[in-house]
Structures are given as C-alpha cells and as structure tokens.
Amino acid sequence: MLNRTTLARPYARAAFEAARDADTLSRWSEALELASEIAGTEEMHYLSGDPRMGGDRLLELITDIGGERFDESFTNFLKVVIMNGRLELLPEIAVQYEQYRREAEQRIRVEVYSAKPMDDKESGDLAERLKARFGREVDMHVEVDESLIGGAVIRAGDKVIDGSVRGRLEQLGRRINA
Structure with a gap:
C-alpha cells in the first residue's frame, strides 16, 4: 500500500x-x-x-x-x-x-524553537541572517521550548542548526562517554 x-x-x-x-x-x-x-x-x-x-x-x-x-x-x-x-x-x-x-517563489520554511520568546527585532535579525545563509526568502515560524535551557534550534528542510544549551550539553555528554 x-x-x-x-x-x-x-x-x-x-x-x-x-x-x-x-x-x-x-x-x-x-x-x-x-x-x-x-x-x-x-x-x-x-x-x-x-x-x-x-x-x-x-x-x-x-x-x-x-x-x-x-x-x-x-x-x-x-x-x-x-x-x-x-x-x-x-x-x-x-x-x-x-x-x-x-520552491517556485525561492522561499524556505524555517522552524525556530527558542528557549525564550523572541521580540520583533530578534526575529527580524534572525530572519535576515537565515535569508543570507540559505539565499532565499524565509517563512519563519517561532515556538518557545523552555526545555532548550538557552539558545535555539533551527530546522530548515533537512538542515538542523542546534544552538541550544541542551544540545551543547548532550554533545559534551557524548564526548565524555566516548
């Protein structure tokens, strides 16, 4: 099926x-x-x-x-x-x-999970940086996820940028256990 x-x-x-x-x-x-x-x-x-x-x-x-x-x-x-x-x-x-x-309009959907709410200036600055990085207009959706402790996780298509404190702690834990 x-x-x-x-x-x-x-x-x-x-x-x-x-x-x-x-x-x-x-x-x-x-x-x-x-x-x-x-x-x-x-x-x-x-x-x-x-x-x-x-x-x-x-x-x-x-x-x-x-x-x-x-x-x-x-x-x-x-x-x-x-x-x-x-x-x-x-x-x-x-x-x-x-x-x-x-795709036709050269835009990309970006999901941002932030540890704290972002104000208009912060989200605007982030959208501009993401636009420069991906070379496309950005349709950005922001959600608050307090479990991140600090920072943010950004998902754009199959790309994930983990700039969260939780992510860094998990990386550190994997290095220590390796």
Missing part, C-alpha cells in the same frame, strides 16, 4: 501547476487550506464514508461551504480528488502544494 505522501504527490503537483499557470498561487493556497479544514472535520469524514453520499453531492456540499473562495478551476480539482476517493488526502496535498510554491 502506498503511503499518504506518495498518493498526494500527483494531486499536489497538478494543483500547483494549475495555480501557477493561472497566476493564482496564493488563492489556491487559501482554497486548499479551507478545503483541508472542511475535509478534516468529523462530519465530513462520516459523510465521505457513507455509500449513499455520492461524489457529486459531496462536492456540492464542500463547494457550498467554500463559496466564492473556490473558483471553477479549484472546484474541478476538488471533483477529481473526490471522484478518485482521495478527499482524506487534502491536508497532505496542501502541505506538498506549499512546498512546490515555496
């Missing part, structure tokens, strides 16, 4: 290409986010599993909720997703779509 990431990839790619060709990348981001939220509800999970609920009725229900935020192109995309029984993949499709979008 293929995993969710593999199953979602062709849909995410198709969504990205449709949005790019129509120059509506941000609109599709918003539509995918909303459609993912709708598809993720308990009610929608129940309805999509009901054999009496046909694909057309399911599509109509979702597009009624989405309203004007779903244009004709996005509605056609949703129809393909629903008719292929892949509605539950919408959250994964949205994640992968955003990866394609960031």
Whole structure:
C-alpha cells in the first residue's frame, strides 16, 4: 500500500501547476487550506464514508461551504480528488502544494524553537541572517521550548542548526562517554 505522501504527490503537483499557470498561487493556497479544514472535520469524514453520499453531492456540499473562495478551476480539482476517493488526502496535498510554491517563489520554511520568546527585532535579525545563509526568502515560524535551557534550534528542510544549551550539553555528554 502506498503511503499518504506518495498518493498526494500527483494531486499536489497538478494543483500547483494549475495555480501557477493561472497566476493564482496564493488563492489556491487559501482554497486548499479551507478545503483541508472542511475535509478534516468529523462530519465530513462520516459523510465521505457513507455509500449513499455520492461524489457529486459531496462536492456540492464542500463547494457550498467554500463559496466564492473556490473558483471553477479549484472546484474541478476538488471533483477529481473526490471522484478518485482521495478527499482524506487534502491536508497532505496542501502541505506538498506549499512546498512546490515555496520552491517556485525561492522561499524556505524555517522552524525556530527558542528557549525564550523572541521580540520583533530578534526575529527580524534572525530572519535576515537565515535569508543570507540559505539565499532565499524565509517563512519563519517561532515556538518557545523552555526545555532548550538557552539558545535555539533551527530546522530548515533537512538542515538542523542546534544552538541550544541542551544540545551543547548532550554533545559534551557524548564526548565524555566516548
């Protein structure tokens, strides 16, 4: 059985290409986010599993909720997703779509886990340093993790920069035990 990431990839790619060709990348981001939220509800999970609920009725229900935020192109995309029984993949499709979008826009998503809250100046300075390091615009998300003791851990794609006190203590412990 293929995993969710593999199953979602062709849909995410198709969504990205449709949005790019129509120059509506941000609109599709918003539509995918909303459609993912709708598809993720308990009610929608129940309805999509009901054999009496046909694909057309399911599509109509979702597009009624989405309203004007779903244009004709996005509605056609949703129809393909629903008719292929892949509605539950919408959250994964949205994640992968955003990866394609960031790549096309020369941006990178960076997760920062800081021991203490960062003020606007600190986060701005860090974003500028990361932009210089990665050569891309930075979409930075900051969370506080007091277990780090001090410093921060930065994750950007498959790169991890551990500048935390906890990380340094763990390194020291490994050296001592080696």
